[in-house]
Amino acid sequence: MKKVGFIVFAILLGVGLGALAAISLSWQQATQLPEWYDSQKQATNLDATESTIARDRIIRGITTTSSSGITRIDGELNATDINQLVVGAIATNPNYRPVLEGTRDINTTIQNGQVQSGAVVNLSEIPTEQLNPTERALLERLSQTFPALADREIYLGIEGQPSFEQGRLLLSEDTVIRVGDLRLTLDQLQSLFGVSREQIEQQINQKLQQEGLDLSIVEFQGDSAVVRGEVRSP
Numbered sequence: 001m002k003k004v005g006f007i008v009f010a011i012l013l014g015v016g017l018g019a020l021a022a023i024s025l026s027w028q029q030a031t032q033l034p035e036w037y038d039s040q041k042q043a044t045n046l047d048a049t050e051s052t053i054a055r056d057r058i059i060r061g062i063t064t065t066s067s068s069g070i071t072r073i074d075g076e077l078n079a080t081d082i083n084q085l086v087v088g089a090i091a092t093n094p095n096y097r098p099v100l101e102g103t104r105d106i107n108t109t110i111q112n113g114q115v116q117s118g119a120v121v122n123l124s125e126i127p128t129e130q131l132n133p134t135e136r137a138l139l140e141r142l143s144q145t146f147p148a149l150a151d152r153e154i155y156l157g158i159e160g161q162p163s164f165e166q167g168r169l170l171l172s173e174d175t176v177i178r179v180g181d182l183r184l185t186l187d188q189l190q191s192l193f194g195v196s197r198e199q200i201e202q203q204i205n206q207k208l209q210q211e212g213l214d215l216s217i218v219e220f221q222g223d224s225a226v227v228r229g230e231v232r233s234p
Contacts, residue, residue: 032181034155036107037120043105044083048091055088062227071231073215078224083108086117102126104153113220118157118178155180164218167229168205171197 045051062075077085087106090096102125108117128136160175175197176183186197215229 029182030180031152031154033120033153034107034118034157036109037105037153037155044087044107046087046091046100046103046106051084051088051091054084055092058084063231073227073229073231076224076226079108079110082110082115082225083117098127098130110220110223110225112222114159114161115220115225116157116159118155118159120153120155122151122153124151161220162218163220164215167214167216169201169215169218171201 045054058077058081062077063071063073065071083106086108090103090106091100099121102122104120104122106117106119108115110116123139126139128139131139155178157178158175159178161172162175163170163172171186173186175186177189178184190196214231215227217226217228219226
C-alpha cells in the first residue's frame, strides 16, 4: 500500500514534467494551481518521522494478526487516510528526499469513487545535484525550454477510478495525468512518451508484491475505499 504512493509520485514527476515541456501551447492551463492549494495555509506535514507515525497508525487500524501469525487487512480508508499513506511513502523514501525539498503540498481526494492525487512543487528548490542523471536531464531540459518555470509552483497529479481484479490494480479508461489544469489521457501519454497503461499497472502491482501485500479487494465507493487482503511474512 505504501508503494502505491511512491509509484504514483514517480509517474507524476517523470511524465508530468515531460508533458509540460512537450505541450507549449497549453502554457496557461499547465501553470494553473488547484483550488485546494493555498500557499498561505499550513501544508501537509512531510517530515519523515511524523509521516511514519501517522502512516503506521492508519495501517494498524485496518490490520489484525491471528494466533497463527497471519496479518489480515480489512477496513475502510477515507481520503485523508489515503493521502497520509501517499505522504508517508514519499517522505520515508530516501530516493525522493531531493524532490521533497521542492514539494509545497500533497493532496488526495475521493469523490463518487473518483480518486485525485497530486502535489504542488517548486522546481527551483529541488537540489539537482542529488537527482539521478535521468531526473537531472529532465529538469534541465524543462528549464531551458520554459525558463519561467524555474521559480514557480506547478501542480502534478493523477486522477481516475482504479479497480482491483484478481488481486491486481487496474487503471480506469478515464484515468488522466494532470499538469496544472491540463489533462493528458492514457492514449496521449503513450503517444507522447511511449508509456502504456499496462506498464504503469505492472509497476504498481510489482511494488505491491514486493511490499508483501496480497490485496483481494480495493473498492472506491463514494468518498472512501474498502480494502481487504493479507500481509505476507517477510
